[in-house]
Amino acid sequence: MRTTLNGIAGGGPITLLIVAVGIIGIAVVLERGYVIVVRSKNNGRAFIERIIVLVRAAKIDEAIKQCAASTAALPDIGLLILRSRSRDESALQNVADAAALMLLPKLTRRMNYLPALAFTAIALGLIGTLVNLRAAFVAAASTTMAQMWALLASSTAPLILGLVVAVVLVLGRAYLVSQAASISEQIREFSARLINALIDRPDVRLGHR
Numbered sequence: 001m002r003t004t005l006n007g008i009a010g011g012g013p014i015t016l017l018i019v020a021v022g023i024i025g026i027a028v029v030l031e032r033g034y035v036i037v038v039r040s041k042n043n044g045r046a047f048i049e050r051i052i053v054l055v056r057a058a059k060i061d062e063a064i065k066q067c068a069a070s071t072a073a074l075p076d077i078g079l080l081i082l083r084s085r086s087r088d089e090s091a092l093q094n095v096a097d098a099a100a101l102m103l104l105p106k107l108t109r110r111m112n113y114l115p116a117l118a119f120t121a122i123a124l125g126l127i128g129t130l131v132n133l134r135a136a137f138v139a140a141a142s143t144t145m146a147q148m149w150a151l152l153a154s155s156t157a158p159l160i161l162g163l164v165v166a167v168v169l170v171l172g173r174a175y176l177v178s179q180a181a182s183i184s185e186q187i188r189e190f191s192a193r194l195i196n197a198l199i200d201r202p203d204v205r206l207g208h209r
Contacts, residue, residue, distance in 0.1 A: 014128030014158050018121050022165040025117040028110055029172035036179050040073040044186040051078055055197040073103050077187050081194050089199050096191040107180040114173040118166035125162020
């Protein structure tokens with residue numbers, strides 16, 4: 001472990017590049033996490049039920065107030081649909097579709113950077129390891145066997161670092177994708193149920209009898 005850490009600390013430009021890739025990737029994960037988990041997510045199930053009850057009770061202004069009080073994605077969709085003041089199903093559906101086209105891309109923006117950064121970290125780690133192995137074999141003639149093994153062991157440090165960075169970025173992206181998918185599903189459900197409520201069509205509560 002100490003050999004690996006020493007190799008990372010003295011790995012030269014390749015190691016610094018891997019660290020830079022890791023910093024960029026983690027910055028993307030944190031920024032997307034803030035947008036998706038902090039700003040766009042709320043207690044979706046409870047919010048949907050509360051707004052549907054208000055709309056079915058003809059308390060449209062109260063529903064609009066509750067939607068306007070939050071910055072999450074669901075209230076934004078509700079606000080756009082309710083403010084249309086329409087009772088025509090096709091017009092409401094057009095508003096819902098347009099709102100989804102505007103809001104949903106915000107959830108997945110920049111997430112495709114993460115697989116590319118993960119691959120870059122691994123590729124740089126492999127390049128760094130190959131460069132170190134070459135240097136170790138070049139120096140083999142003037143080193144003892146123990147020194148040779150130490151050089152070979154430390155030469156894998158860039159690859160290890162690259163793999164660690166890649167794992168962190170891939171896991172971070174997987175979590176963010178799952179959260180974004182959950183919000184997207186709730187948006188589709190909320191839009192459909194809200195339109196049904198506005199045109200006075202019977203409600204369908206998924207997962208309930």
